[in-house]
Amino acid sequence: MKTRVFLVSGRNPEHRAQRIEQLLTEQDGHGKITLMGSTEFFSIASVQAQADLFRLDEARKAQGIHVLRLSPGCLCCSSKLVLSTHLARTLRLNQPDVLLLELESQSHPEQVIKLLKEPQWTDWFADITLVEVVA
Template sequence: MIHSHTRVHIITGFLGVGKTTTLKNLLKQKPNHERWVVLLNEFGETGLDSAFLSQNNVNIHQVAGGCLCCDTKLFFQTKLNQIIRFEKPDRLLIEPSGLGHPDKIIEILKQNQYCKLLMLDPVITVIDPRHLGQKKYRQHEIYQRQLAIADVFVVNKIDLANNESIAQFKKMVDEYQRPSWMV
């Protein structure tokens, strides 16, 4: 029996923007009849407790020790192959490290061996608007890549942002004009 395409979302964003919180909110939306798997590339605590995961019937896998597309690329692909073959999820949510290269992860997912198995859904980039006024974020290469590949911007921590940060965020969205959605 051939399994239909596994839908894949990459949830990216710089360190500390709230990717895990966004992931938790997505998991709460999971239909009961679907099988979802989460693949994390974070260091230390995930913030996703086992009770929350078992309640939502979600399996979680971690690839630790470096970037999914660089240092641990082979381990990432091995883990990805195992998930596809043995778990056959309807949806796979990938959360790379905040310093990961999501564009390179997309390149891996578009390789021939995955074309008939995976369907890349919109890439979600989580943004903390307070970072936009800080040069160390704005000019960081990885931060720029995360913004450039976004199909969806999720604005997090907006309640902590001042009017200037919110205005900078709106200006940035106008400049990129790429995301099809903004949440």
């Protein structure tokens, strides 16, 4: 079975996080879920907010959601190698049915989609949906 991919894009990290929560709820019961989240929030979050996010990650893991925090940077430019490496490992080891991939505000969604449609990923993805958070 191929993985369904949701790319969550938008300028505001808090609004992206809210949309990710909605998507997680909507995808509940659709198999194994992996969340590859942006670390952009950490650059603006207080220590308490960061601690809350770590607790949230632990709760997600307890629900069976694999959580991976990506290094900062545009996933099609400066962090392309990091994305490819983590993506290959996640698909091979976790074999998620659903992948939620949060793009940082400076990422280029169209370029990330192009990257995910490259030949090495053809056999892995069922479809790729861009979820743009406007707010």
